[in-house]
Amino acid sequence: MSQILIQSVLLDDERVDILIQENIFQKIAKEKTLSVSDPNSVIIDGSHFAIVPAFYNTHTHAAMTFCRGLSDDVPLKIWLEKYIWPREASLTPEDVYIASRYAILEMIRSGTVFFADMYWFRTETALAARELGIRASIGVTFADLLKKDFEENCQFVEENLADYSGRVQLAIAPHAIYTNSAETLKRCAEISERFLLPYHIHVAETEHEERGSVTPTQGLSPVEFLDSLGVLSERTVAAHLVHVSEKDLQILAKRKATCAHNPCSNMKLSSGTFQMKRFLEHGIRVALGTDGAASNNNLDMREEMKFASLLAKMTSGDPTVLSATDTLKMATRNGAEAFGLNAGVIAEGKLADALLLNLGEPCFATGDVVSNWVYAANSSVIDTVICDGKLLMRHREISDSEEIERDFRNRFSSRS
């Protein structure tokens, strides 16, 4: 039986002992009250640390680390057509495996234990996630305009569902309304419904996305169009939602869809101004994502939290919107819940995912830990990352990191 005991760690404003058994927070009690039975248990002195939920990154394209920093500060059309698509055209499965491993290393270092991916060569990304111990929702990407593989995708889901029932799961990921017909969008919803899988899709990232829709939307907005097809539900994770009307928000609330908000990517690509306060007023669940490293340019959810909070305050003109606590919840619990994980909170019975933050770091000398984590820290204050009851990082060390970095540089780096 695998056990981890974290002693005298700061949880909210209290010092507690936390016992992790297998992959669950088994017991949380007053400090210096818990002990372990198994002599092989790991005991962590938590007295220099605060424990906080780990991050759940609800929208990314992990393998795109391979094109980080290669094409910045250009319009979206040029970015895609001149830089991204030509590179992707020659991408091999091994490239995706190597780049995904590298991306996961960056995620773990910056405190992420789960990512919702949407890309090509899904089995290679899944393999990387399995090997490195992180959780993932691997999107089975449907894109009529790019790849005509609807039946193959469906077959893949049916045949592999059992293999994707643990830490690494599947999602149905129709890319967008501008790459899929109404028929495909609907059939994807049927598969999502049948196998109870998330329905992960880009929606309203840019203005007037409906004009490029494969099936004409007859004047409906992207959200209205998707609702008219009957595909929106509590399984929907709609990435971006930058351009939404009051009616769109009502629909999203009614269908209990989740918004995966990507502030850095939206700002960097000038996609538009996300209206956080209106989402909150409608009671829509908002989670956070980094998008791919080519449009951010990192996978750092701590930075994403600060951007989300400050952007929400600026856009609404209201500094009380999205407090540090609410922001942290968005980056953790909301993301976990959107993907059906009983996680994102440090509480008995929840999946044992967590970060230990080094309180010896200067940014924690005064004030509230959560405020300092969201507004003042950077991800280098993370000492330990726990995912599914396993230590993925300890004192900032991760197994095999040198090999993973070497493989990535050998494959993709042009610098001597």
Place this chain on the structure above:
Amino acid sequence: MSQILIQSVLLDDERVDILIQENIFQKIAKEKTLSVSDPNSVIIDGSHFAIVPAFYNTHTHAAMTFCRGLSDDVPLKIWLEKYIWPREASLTPEDVYIASRYAILEMIRSGTVFFADMYWFRTETALAARELGIRASIGVTFADLLKKDFEENCQFVEENLADYSGRVQLAIAPHAIYTNSAETLKRCAEISERFLLPYHIHVAETEHEERGSVTPTQGLSPVEFLDSLGVLSERTVAAHLVHVSEKDLQILAKRKATCAHNPCSNMKLSSGTFQMKRFLEHGIRVALGTDGAASNNNLDMREEMKFASLLAKMTSGDPTVLSATDTLKMATRNGAEAFGLNAGVIAEGKLADALLLNLGEPCFATGDVVSNWVYAANSSVIDTVICDGKLLMRHREISDSEEIERDFRNRFSSRS
């Protein structure tokens, strides 16, 4: 004679040797061509590093680190009246010394070699800067409404000018139009003119600031009002400038004033939406600042760069605005120039201020170094900080840091 030789370091896209003599970049040449004469010289193997200009933080209140994380997510009025002012009321000179040293430690760790300060107990902040080797422009703060010490301030400037002629200099810092009479604002400009000192002032941080002006502005905007008093010049560093009209921008351009832009603080306090593209179109020099740690909540200029660039792209709807290179220039050269420093560029004859970035860090594996520095890194990738030809940080170690942190925690931390 003090010499530092940095060998085979990456400068832009080239490997070079750089010789620093006293406080100047003496010689920059092809790699493996330079040597040192003095056996006491420091030789740095630069082969794992890129050298970039260090940061010049053009607007902050260093000592406010003491109220970091104590009062977030509240409206400005409550923030000031309930949290900040009561704490400041009981502040001692020793508090400011201790908190300033701590702030400077954070600045050095995150790559800043200069800060323009505006606060109380200026001699304590100046002492901290002198001791820790950083550059500073110490604002002599004028605020009629808060302290009636105009003559004392003037006397201080006259008597101490000689002591403030090196790394640590003085600025005339009338706080704002809502704390100073027109008479004070004008007399401050006379002193600034007479002693050739910067004129550092908060301008148009919030909407309709003119309504609170001590001397009624007769319908003029804050910028128009200041111009009507004849106080704007190339010595002006106007912090914030969030609310400006087309006419204001024309005035600022004509007077060659510098804008100290503080994106994190403006966003966090919901002050408004800074219009970067319009400043650039008018050819106004924009530099960056972090503002105080109570409204940011850190002093990290790398993070400030990413916020500035992404905010500019979002606000303008133009992803080509404020490229990575332009953003870095804003955070370095523009700030140095605004305060009359022959610095901010790695070039022969310039003051020897620089950072060595660790190219072994994962974010530098692909793509452009400057892009990765602005968009993907965090400040923990800085290995070495050089200011005025001295090594302030080497392999992330800074002299006396433990003592400085201990003093700060003993004084201000409530956590056991």
